Amino acid sequence: xxxxxxxxxxxxxxxxxxxxxxxxxxxxxxxxxxxxxxxxxxxxxxxxxxxxxxxxxxxxxxxxxxxxxxxxxxxxxxxxxxxxxxxxxxxxxxxxxxxxxxxxxxxxxxxxxxxxxxxxxxxxxxxxxxxxxxxxxxxxxxxxxxxxxxxxxxxxxxxxxxxxxxxxxxxxxxxxxxxxxxxxxxxxxxxxxxxxxxxxxxxxxxxxxxxxxxxxxxxxxxxxxxxxxxxxxxxxxxxxxxxxxxxxxxxxxxxxxxxxxxxxxxxxxxxxxxxxxxxxxxxxxxxxxxxxxxxxxxxxxxxxxxxxxxxxxxxxxxx
Numbered sequence: 001x002x003x004x005x006x007x008x009x010x011x012x013x014x015x016x017x018x019x020x021x022x023x024x025x026x027x028x029x030x031x032x033x034x035x036x037x038x039x040x041x042x043x044x045x046x047x048x049x050x051x052x053x054x055x056x057x058x059x060x061x062x063x064x065x066x067x068x069x070x071x072x073x074x075x076x077x078x079x080x081x082x083x084x085x086x087x088x089x090x091x092x093x094x095x096x097x098x099x100x101x102x103x104x105x106x107x108x109x110x111x112x113x114x115x116x117x118x119x120x121x122x123x124x125x126x127x128x129x130x131x132x133x134x135x136x137x138x139x140x141x142x143x144x145x146x147x148x149x150x151x152x153x154x155x156x157x158x159x160x161x162x163x164x165x166x167x168x169x170x171x172x173x174x175x176x177x178x179x180x181x182x183x184x185x186x187x188x189x190x191x192x193x194x195x196x197x198x199x200x201x202x203x204x205x206x207x208x209x210x211x212x213x214x215x216x217x218x219x220x221x222x223x224x225x226x227x228x229x230x231x232x233x234x235x236x237x238x239x240x241x242x243x244x245x246x247x248x249x250x251x252x253x254x255x256x257x258x259x260x261x262x263x264x265x266x267x268x269x270x271x272x273x274x275x276x277x278x279x280x281x282x283x284x285x286x287x288x289x290x291x292x293x294x295x296x297x298x299x300x301x302x303x304x305x306x307x308x309x310x311x312x313x314x315x316x317x318x319x
Contacts, residue, residue, distance in 0.1 A: 005171045005172060005192055005193065005194045005212065006194065006212060008105050008106055008140055008171060008172075008194070009045070009081065009105060009106050009140070009142055009171060009172045009194045009196065009212065009213075010044070010194055010212040010213050011044030011045065011212070011213045011227075011230060012042055012043055012044050012045075012213055012214060012219060012223055012226040012227050012230055013043060013044060013045040013046065013047045013081060013196070013213065013214065013215040013216075013219065014038050014043050014046055014047065014215075014216070014217075014219035014220050014223055015047050015050045015051065015052040015053065015198070015215050015216055015217045015219065015220070016031070016034065016035065016038065016046050016047060016048045016050070016052070016053050016220065017034065017052060017053060017217075017220050017261065017264055017265055017268065017277075018031060018048075018049075018053040018054050018055070018058075018066075019031055019034060019276065019277060019279070020276070020279040020280075020281065021276075022276070024279065024281065025062070026058060026062055026065070026066050028065065028066050028068075028069025028070060028072075028073065029069070029073065030276075031048070031066065031069070031070065032069070032070055032073035032074075032075050034220075034268075035048070035070070035075050035079075036075070037307075037309055038219070038220065038223055039076075039079060040307075041223055041224050041306075041307045042219070042223030042224035042225070042226060042227035042228075043079075043219060043223045043227075044079070044213070044227075045079045045080065045081055045105060046075075046079055046080050046081065047081040047082075047083065047108055047174070047215045048066070048070070048080060048081070048082050048083065049063055049066065049067075049082045049083040049084070049095075049108075050083040050108055050144075050215070051083075051146065051149060051176070051217075051261075052217035052220070052260060052261050052264065053083070053261075054261060054280065054281050054284065055083050057281040057282075057283075057284070058281075060086070060091045060094060060095065063082075063095055064094070064095065064098055067082060067095075067098050067099060067102055068098075068102075070102070071102040071103075076103075077102045077103025077104050077105070078103055078104075078105045079105065080099070080102070080103075080104045080105060081104065081105055081106050081107065081108050081142060081215070082095070082099045082104055082107055082108065083107070083108045083109075083110070083144070084096040084099055084107040084108070084109055085108070085109040085110030085111065085112070085113075085144060086110075086112070087112050087113060087114045088112070089112065089126060089129055089130055089133075092109065092112075092130050093130055093133045093134055095107075096109070096130060096134050096139065097134055097136070100134065100136050100138050100139055105140065106140035106141060106142050106171065106172070107139070107140070107141055107142070108142045108144050108174055108215070109127070109130070109141050109142070109143055109144055110144045110146070110150055110152075111123050111126060111127070111143075111144075111150065111152045111154060112126050112152070113150040113151060113152045115152075116151045116152065118152060120155055120157055120158045120161070123152070123154070123158055124158060124161050124162065127141075127143070127162055127170070128162075128165065128166075131166055131169055137168075139169050140169060140171050141166075141169055141170050141171065141172075142171065142172040142173060142174055142194070142196065142215075143159065143162070143170065143172075143173050143174075144173075144174050144176070145173055145174065145175045145176065145177055146174075146176040146177065146198065147177055148176075148177065148178075149176070153177075154173070156182075156185060156186060156189060159173065159186065159189075159190065159193075160189065160190070163190055163193065171193065171194055172193060172194030172195065172196060172212065173186060173193070173194070173195055173196065174196045174197075174198055174215045175195060175196065175197060175198055176198025176199070177198075178198075178199060178202070180202050180205055180206065183195050183197060183202070183206055183209075183211060184206070184209040184210075184211075187206070187209055187210040187211050188209070188210065191210075194212035194213075195210070195211045195212055196211065196212055196213050196214055196215050197211060197213075197214045197215075197216070198214070198215060198216060199214070199216060199252070200214060200216045200218050200219070200222070200225075200226060200248050200249065200251075200252040201245070201248070201249040201252055201253070202214075203216075203226055203229055203230075203245070203248075204229050204233070204241055204242070204245040207229070207230070207233045207241075208233070213230065214226060216252075217260045217261065217264055218248075218251065218252045218255055218256070218260075218264065220264045220267075220268065221255075221264055221267045221268065221271070221306045222248060222251055222252075222304070222306065224307060225244055225247060225248040225251070226248060228240070228244045229241050229244050229245055229248065232244065247302075250302055251299065251302055251304050254295065254298040254299055254302060254304075255267065255295065255299075257295075257298075258287055258291055258295055259284065259285075259287070261280060261284055262278075262280055262284060262285065262286055262287045263287060263295055265277045265278055265279075265280060265286070266278060266286070266287045266292050266295060266296075267295070267299070267306070268306075270292075270296060271305070271306050271309065272309050
């Protein structure tokens with residue numbers, strides 16, 4: 001792992017939830033507050049506008065307004081990894097340009113995902129077209145491999161081609177496939193390339209194989225545990241890493257027994273006392289009351305409680 005890639009996207013990142021206001025609109029002020037809490041409690045960075053953040057249920061204008069709102073709130077751009085990949089490349093270009101303008105560390109970029117069975121040539125052309133049209137040396141891309149959701153896998157050959165053409169731009173991958181062997185092959189094939197797990201329970205084995213960290217939904221409520229694993233690994237304390245890994249894995253499995261975004265929002269609603277956290281955008285739905293109680297009981301049984309949330313005013317957030 002090169003220092004540049006590790007400094008840019010290595011570590012623990014939350015796949016950040018998006019709060020909604022009472023009108024069902026993405027709430028930039030609440031998102032900024034949540035982001036500050038995450039950065040204070042174990043996160044190295046914030047992967048906003050991704051799958052857990054419901055971004056594919058937003059219009060491009062809504063996403064652009066969120067990016068602007070976070071910049072206006074003073075959230076540090078170099079801690080942000082916004083999701084910018086869309087089906088239509090002009091949308092991807094517009095979002096990526098804006099992310100670069102607000103100083104984002106990198107962008108998390110899905111491939112265009114409507115047309116299934118796209119060739120590596122087609123996917124390479126799609127990524128290359130975005131890179132060339134953005135045309136900014138500041139651009140850094142973490143490609144997003146989530147075939148279960150996108151239906152469009154990213155092959156190791158494709159990554160190799162992108163690395164060869166754009167070695168300073170295509171610097172990492174978020175792999176949410178659950179295929180640890182594939183992540184390890186990628187880390188071994190491309191020294192200096194940041195391989196990030198989309199699953200908390202694969203963080204520890206991936207770190208041992210040369211991975212860079214994680215971007216996960218459960219980090220919204222348990223980032224400090226992932227940070228403890230990373231710190232123990234850096235200190236060579238295998239026993240501590242394995243102990244925390246077992247605890248984080250149990251917590252993730254309890255949460256992932258339910259739809260992940262709704263479950264993480266339920267945890268935040270119970271923890272903060274703010275029922276507004278339960279709002280999701282259709283087709284997602286909040287957890288039913290019986291599932292919410294079962295999740296709370298499971299987490300209580302594990303002795304799990306997130307760090308305290310300070311009641312911060314919008315004015316203080318934007319100061």
